[in-house]
Amino acid sequence: MSAVTGELERAGDAIGQWFTALFADLTTMSSASEREIQNALGKRSDLTEKDLRAIQPAATAFLNRHPVPLAAGLVLGPGIIDDSTGAIEWWRRGPRGGTQRIVFTLNPDAAGFYDYLTYDWFTEVITTGAPAIQGPYLDYAGLDQYILTSMVPFCLDGALIGTAGCDTEVRALEAVVMPHLRQIPMDVALVSKFDRIVVGNSGRFLVGNRVGELPRDALRTPLPGVDLGLQLVASPRTHTF
């Protein structure tokens, strides 16, 4: 094993561990939210939107434990609370500590409708039951920021009824990943599914771009730990300005 492959693997291990810890805590938040909702429900069986407010402590605990994500919460599909619209219970860090609830427009006929059913972070997780990460993308009518969304399944009494997760600003993730990539003497990028660049260590691999064609001596390392389709792509440096 060459020195470079070793460095690439070390970086992949460190980044993979970070995501694995994040998703483990999302799973913890998901189960804590379930308990909080069950407490709010008591003996009732009709889940209302108000009951979802009970998850604020779980979301806040998650955000306190992980300084990098911006907001966290729960997304339920249509048919759980009412027939047509779903529900989003999402909390973000407040400007002076604490958390504040984000309002989404879930009425399809209203301006600024947040059509979350068109996003993979919902449809994929709810159909496969596996965790997923999507992005980077501009979350219009959602957080209205350039983010990645990380989601795990959310179950109530054994039934998969939604997703629990968090949003992370691309710039915040860059600060986590970049130090590892800078150690490697190659052009290296962390890419999400379909080879979209999340963080790159040079101007060759800019966030949001596709990796594009790579030379034959390029290397790929899937991140170890939780399977999110994330990889490191490394290619010999092309530009030496």
Added chain:
Amino acid sequence: MSDIIGFRSQVFRPLPEVLRADAIVDRLSTAISLGMIRQGEQLPVENQLTVMFGVATATVRDALHTLRERGIIETRRGRSGGTFVIGTPSTHHDVLRARLTALSMAELRDMEDEQLATGLAAVQLVVERAFPHDIDRLERITRTMAEATTTDACMRADSRFHIELAALAQSERLVSTQMRLLTESSEILWSILDVSHDRDWSMADHLEIVTAVRTGEIAAAQNAVRLHTSRDFYRLVAARLDTLYPIEVRE
């Protein structure tokens, strides 16, 4: 030190306080109409608004008073109090017509130029960056315009298309520019268009752009953007001229 004269001097023209209050009402109403500020969402507090808009407290108060009277916002007292959006503004047809006629031909053309530049850049980046499932999502959003039965609904669907297109370019700046352009033109445009005549070509234009970015042909996508932009602005120019310089029909 030299004086800034000529057309640049307009930057520093004083703003009458009463016009500033109107400008704030217009800005917030348009943003709420287009969904940039959401129903149920809390507005920043008075002090923050004063700083953000750079106006006197009394001006912000006047503007909020007008919005409250129109049933667009509501101020609640107490611990979880504040000013909240509770209604959708229906900007009067006359107000929009006045906004259109106040624009000169040069200003309209310049607005078209910026829309064109934004659209051309957006489709180029979308071709480079978007994946087939992103385009599928864009197409689904584009096709919702077929269900619009009012000009307001058409306007929302139209704006939505342009913002989602810019969002697929992955550029926050392009999205901001596109949003600003829409706040300037979208309500005016749909005040002069109507559902039965204009909804279908507008959606067809959007779908043509979607199809072109799907095939990855930048030139075709940019042509479709050019066509769509000029169609929109041709109609704006025609409406302005018809209002300001009506042609007398001779018997």
